[in-house]
Amino acid sequence: xxxxxxxxxxxxxxxxxLSLTCSVSGGSISSSGYYWGxxxxxxxxxxxxxxxxxxxxxxxxxxxxxxxxxxxxxxxxNQFSLKLSSVTAADTAMYHCARHLWATALAPFxxxxxxxxxxxxx
Amino acid sequence: xxxxxxxxxxxxxxxQKVTISCSGSSSNIENNFVSWYQQLPGTxxxxxxYQDNKRLxxxxxxxSGSKSGTSATLAITGLQTGDEADYYCxxxxxSLNNVVFGGGTKLTVL
Numbered sequence: 276x277x278x279x280x281x282x283x284x285x286x287x288x289x290x291x292x293l294s295l296t297c298s299v300s301g302g303s304i305s306s307s308g309y310y311w312g313x314x315x316x317x318x319x320x321x322x323x324x325x326x327x328x329x330x331x332x333x334x335x336x337x338x339x340x341x342x343x344x345x346x347x348x349x350x351x352x353n354q355f356s357l358k359l360s361s362v363t364a365a366d367t368a369m370y371h372c373a374r375h376l377w378a379t380a381l382a383p384f385x386x387x388x389x390x391x392x393x394x395x396x397x
Numbered sequence: 398x399x400x401x402x403x404x405x406x407x408x409x410x411x412x413q414k415v416t417i418s419c420s421g422s423s424s425n426i427e428n429n430f431v432s433w434y435q436q437l438p439g440t441x442x443x444x445x446x447y448q449d450n451k452r453l454x455x456x457x458x459x460x461s462g463s464k465s466g467t468s469a470t471l472a473i474t475g476l477q478t479g480d481e482a483d484y485y486c487x488x489x490x491x492s493l494n495n496v497v498f499g500g501g502t503k504l505t506v507l
Contacts, residue, residue: 312496320500322487324495324496335494338494338495383434383487384442385453387443388441389440
């Protein structure tokens with residue numbers, strides 16, 4: 276059974292960089308059939324896609340976040356990571372990593388991590 | 398605000414049927430596949446429906462999806478108290494080059 280687990284600091288100061296890692300178990304992130312992504316759920320709002328990548332390193336980002344986002348893959352450790360720079364209170368959210376159902380960023384997400392709450396505050 | 402529009406809440410009695418609407422435009426719903434997710438309290442979202450009306454393996458046939466023009470609908474029949482959750486629609490927006498979601502609908506089973 277595929278499992279995804281997010282990890283990283285729960286509190287980040289304004290203007291700093293948010294860094295999260297998604298560890299994948301029960302399957303290989305290098306599998307050719309899937310994209311992997313990050314999604315967040317701000318309090319009181321709807322889901323927001325942050326970006327997605329393929330194990331080869333190809334990435335697709337939400338245009339509204341693109342200037343601040345970097346998503347990268349570490350195939351040797353079966354992980355992928357999110358970095359979001361210059362954070363503000365508006366970046367406070369539950370952050371989920373997830374797998375796309377097939378190898379395109381257009382595909383829905385079929386496996387999700389439980390999520391990690393990140394609060395931006397001084 | 399969310400690109401896709403959902404009602405904030407819906408409610409119905411056990412064993413009844415409820416529908417949740419998702420309204421968009423020609424750049425998203427009308428020309429791209431729609432998915433539906435269920436998020437039970439304290440858990441991660443779960444994919445129910447993809448490609449407008451296909452149920453993911455293991456999803457009961459009480460859940461069904463449909464689409465017409467720029468709107469999509471999730472229908473749930475034979476409501477159970479365990480169906481109380483937030484439901485989200487999602488799709489690709491070809492103009493924004495972005496995965497987009499609705500704001501979510503809270504289902505209450507009275």
